[in-house]
Amino acid sequence: MYGAARPLALAAGYHSETMSCLDFEPASQGSGRISSRTLWRYFPSKESCVRPLLTGGLDLAMRCLRSWRAEQDVADLLDAMRWVADEGADDRAALLNLVRLTGSEPGLRAVWLEAHREAEPVFAAVLAERAGLPGPDLDIKVQAAMLNVALRTGVEHYAAHTDPAVAEQPGLLEATVGQALRAAARGFSHERPSTACCATSPPPPSCCSTT
Template sequence: MAGRAGGSTGRPPLTERRRAETRMEIATEAVRLFVAHGVTAATADEIASAAGVSTRTLWRYFRSKEECVRPLLTTGLEALADRLKDWQGDRSLAEAIISLHDDEALEDRADTLRDLVRLCRTEPGLRAVWLEAHRDAEAAFAALIADRTRRPVDDLAVRMEAGVLNTALRIGVEDWALRSDASAGTSFGETVTRALGMIAHLFPGQAPEAPAPSRT
């Protein structure tokens, strides 16, 4: 039985969930139209109509038609960030990464996400949204790592760890999108898990303090 909004279940309020659902519906329809007609030809009016919302509503959520795809690009990143919030500072980042298991939140949208990531390679506007999403995610990862390890968020090691984590995710998703199709290949969740495992050895424990510069 679902709990009330704001209760102990941790679920977002109904209005917030509905807003997120609407944004995802817009994103899904935007990708479908971009694939069918091209980014240049597809219009904001067409995207809004396909998603069952007004153009005014679309512009309330997004700054441009290219940005309409952002929810598809950020859902996986936000899910990972949420799971990292449960990471306790008494474990290394490597242990936290290895313990992460993709909850397959995007598996039902895998085909749409695959189409979008492929479009990002050739469409500058979409590529900019893709890179911006990862830039924002990197800052979020840095904040989480700093908080859990009690280091400053602008510490070089913290920023490097966040950057490596973020890059592994981006490359992993891009590799999955380019190598797989609907009937064969490694799943989205498996690819993300594999990419995270590849970088875990880079974080054997909390980064040591850098030695003081030599004065000789």
């Protein structure tokens, strides 16, 4: 069923394809096609049909977040995300095509934003567990929101500002998303605080402050 999303993932195809003309050959059977009636049962619209392609990156990010230990920093999280990036390489072109279209397709934009909205409380729950809390408090919820926005904005910025001819090269998308995550980790500070400065107890008022 997931393969049905691929024809819609093409920039031109998304505008031209309809649910009634979508079909594909299931790998398990080798022949035969899934009817439009079956597709409608699972996907009421073509926007919902491509949702698995839009959420693949979120699923990978969630896996990395779950393995991110309390003693590790953002650099470790970024390393983990780079390690798993190859798993989504086959769908990268489709993802970027769809993200580019979210600017002109309200229905697709709604699916993209809803996917991130649904991911945010899950991020918060994982971050709370990482912090040893019974559930997300306000600080954790803000961290989850910043993480979520950084992931979404990083992908959107990359899709909008990178030449499609080179956009699928390994490591480029991950570098942009990493830059967005580091910006979120810094908060409102323009510079990353000095490790030596923050090690003092208590640290100087000018150090490690985000207010």
